[in-house]
Amino acid sequence: MAELDSPAEAGLVAQWRELLARHASASCMLDRELGERYGLGMSEFEVLERLVEACQGGGDAVRVNELAPTVHLSQSALSRLIARLEKAGLVVRAMCESDRRGVQLTLTEAGRDRYVQARPLHREVLALTLGDGIDPARGASSD
Amino acid sequence: MAELDSPAEAGLVAQWRELLARHASASCMLDRELGERYGLGMSEFEVLERLVEACQGGGDAVRVNELAPTVHLSQSALSRLIARLEKAGLVVRAMCESDRRGVQLTLTEAGRDRYVQARPLHREVLALTLGDGIDPARGASSD
């Protein structure tokens, strides 16, 4: 027969579906809301956030290759995303002095402002989509 | 300053990043592995699985509009996904008798076989990507 999962597998599948449901609802709502009100996609916001965090950490410029592993995007997707942010005037690309293959990113005033404005909405969406039905073990699956 | 999250918000963000990381690693690996070895995307597999489950439940045909809420896709994406599955000979589209607007999906032999073949790999990938670091409550945040 081989049609049935073992209990362990069934648990994994339930966990996976729960994760899929949460990811779908959260990312969908984030994209819609951030896009409508601030012209930002979910990943755009994520990148701005990493830049802000890096600035708080002291440095004011971030290497793209350091940013890559933290956002879950391919190198090409990240490259184009940064191009969009730059075109929108939210970041500035500059050649890295120490390694001229690299690119340093700097958050502009507009970029920081946009992030600060968008952040409350971002947190609100997370609270809405992650906060309700907190019980990863069950397949609550509203959707 | 308004630069800092409240503890509750920080927790949400940590939870969100954990979710993003798991989703990225799992879906990426699923797409790559299922695609390479069985010519299926993650969502294709998910749809086949729902069809198999429906067949086990008794009926042998599923309405598309019943399938829609369970997979997290737009109606148009689901329509095209089904078209791909049909072109691959894994499902058959038939007009629904009771409501001729609707479409009934039937799993073909090939479709069921493909699912049965792909399922172990699917479970294996889930075990690899969801199994390590099991503790959704904490922001373990490797990556």
Add this chain to the structure above:
DNA sequence: GGACAGTACATGCACGTGCATTCAATGCAA
């Protein structure tokens, strides 16, 4: 009966993504 809103699905279109490739710069070895 006919008109009209609502539903189920398909399709045109724009866009973001990943893969493969390309180009520039670096590091290392001869």
Add this chain to the structure above:
DNA sequence: TTGCATTGAATGCACGTGCATGTACTGTCC
């Protein structure tokens, strides 16, 4: 120094997705 593999990033291309729209059918109200 020259030559070559490697790394960082940009780009061509194919493809999957969502939004808006179109088409076919249903149900209701007149």
